[in-house]
Amino acid sequence: MKQARGCAHGKVILIGEHAVVYHYPCIALPIKELQVQVDIQVAEEETLTCDLYCGPLAQLPAHLANLACAIQKSKTYCHCQDTLAFTVHSDLPAERGMGSSAAVACALIRSIFHYCQQDLPSDVLLQFINEAETLAHGKPSGIDAITTSQNEAVFFIKGQALETISMNLDADLIIADTGQLGDTKEAVSWVASQAQKKETKEALHQLGQLSLEAKLALEQKNVKYLGQLLNKAQVQLERLGVSNATLNDLVQTARAAGAYGSKLTGGGRGGCMLALCSKEKSAAVYAALQKKAKQVWKFNLKEEG
Ligand code: MEV
Numbered sequence: 001m002k003q004a005r006g007c008a009h010g011k012v013i014l015i016g017e018h019a020v021v022y023h024y025p026c027i028a029l030p031i032k033e034l035q036v037q038v039d040i041q042v043a044e045e046e047t048l049t050c051d052l053y054c055g056p057l058a059q060l061p062a063h064l065a066n067l068a069c070a071i072q073k074s075k076t077y078c079h080c081q082d083t084l085a086f087t088v089h090s091d092l093p094a095e096r097g098m099g100s101s102a103a104v105a106c107a108l109i110r111s112i113f114h115y116c117q118q119d120l121p122s123d124v125l126l127q128f129i130n131e132a133e134t135l136a137h138g139k140p141s142g143i144d145a146i147t148t149s150q151n152e153a154v155f156f157i158k159g160q161a162l163e164t165i166s167m168n169l170d171a172d173l174i175i176a177d178t179g180q181l182g183d184t185k186e187a188v189s190w191v192a193s194q195a196q197k198k199e200t201k202e203a204l205h206q207l208g209q210l211s212l213e214a215k216l217a218l219e220q221k222n223v224k225y226l227g228q229l230l231n232k233a234q235v236q237l238e239r240l241g242v243s244n245a246t247l248n249d250l251v252q253t254a255r256a257a258g259a260y261g262s263k264l265t266g267g268g269r270g271g272c273m274l275a276l277c278s279k280e281k282s283a284a285v286y287a288a289l290q291k292k293a294k295q296v297w298k299f300n301l302k303e304e305g
Contacts, residue, residue, distance in 0.1 A: 006110030011099035011147035024208025043085035050088035097266015102144035179294030182271025227260020234263035242268035
């Protein structure tokens with residue numbers, strides 16, 4: 001029986017979320033350890049099986065219209081008329097700012113192109129993910145599509161050429177999940193509704209400046225300074241109104257346990273936070289976050305070799 005598979009991975013935004021929607025820079029990195037895999041089989045009825053839904057594609061709930069979009073766009077492009085069953089296996093928690101919706105869309109698109117044995121140009125892949133993301137998030141900057149589909153950390157300004165960036169630091173990155181569903185669409189529209197206010201404009205501008213400084217800190221491998229920049233970014237994200245009490249508590253917990261710096265990551269209002277730590281402090285930061293968070297991951301930023 002004809003089968004096919006497509007994969008993608010998670011992402012985190014190190015610095016610059018929300019501001020990136022307004023053409024300010026951000027830095028984001030792929031989380032290759034957290035994978036999404038889509039398997040396709042020929043079936044009698046077109047179906048989707050994933051954490052959020054299991055049933056006929058025709059009855060997919062409205063909040064998963066992004067996935068139907070990814071499937072339809074790809075099948076049309078590939079002139080595929082077969083009836084397919086899609087099974088999604090994901091390490092990523094949904095709606096937590098770790099790129100789950102973009103990663104699932106990416107894996108679905110790749111699985112269909114694999115099934116049809118067609119080349120998938122990267123601009124077509126990004127376009128289809130972004131069309132799906134527009135349904136999921138309203139006004140995506142494009143950063144989730146990029147970081148869930150390719151393997152490098154990036155310095156990204158919407159509408160400009162992509163710059164890859166080295167994240168090779170003698171440090172650990174810890175990510176903690178509040179367990180609360182973030183709502184990126186809602187958070188992005190909230191910021192848009194406030195975008196003409198002086199306070200909002202200043203916060204977005206500050207976030208852009210902090211991303212530029214973070215790029216320099218990364219180039220100089222100055223992790224302590226990078227940590228301070230993450231703390232400053234959190235102040236601006238709170239000013240934008242996209243943090244919440246649980247995120248603030250985890251951010252403070254990480255700092256109290258010795259992190260260089262910590263902030264929310266992604267859309268906010270729930271979802272995940274991240275902390276940058278020395279190797280010496282990372283076990284303590286991990287343990288402190290584990291007492292409060294739903295799930296905690298630790299990643300070593302030092303590249304091998
Ligand atoms: C979501 O991961 C990041 C936001 O900046 C939205 C976007 O860039 O599309 C909040």
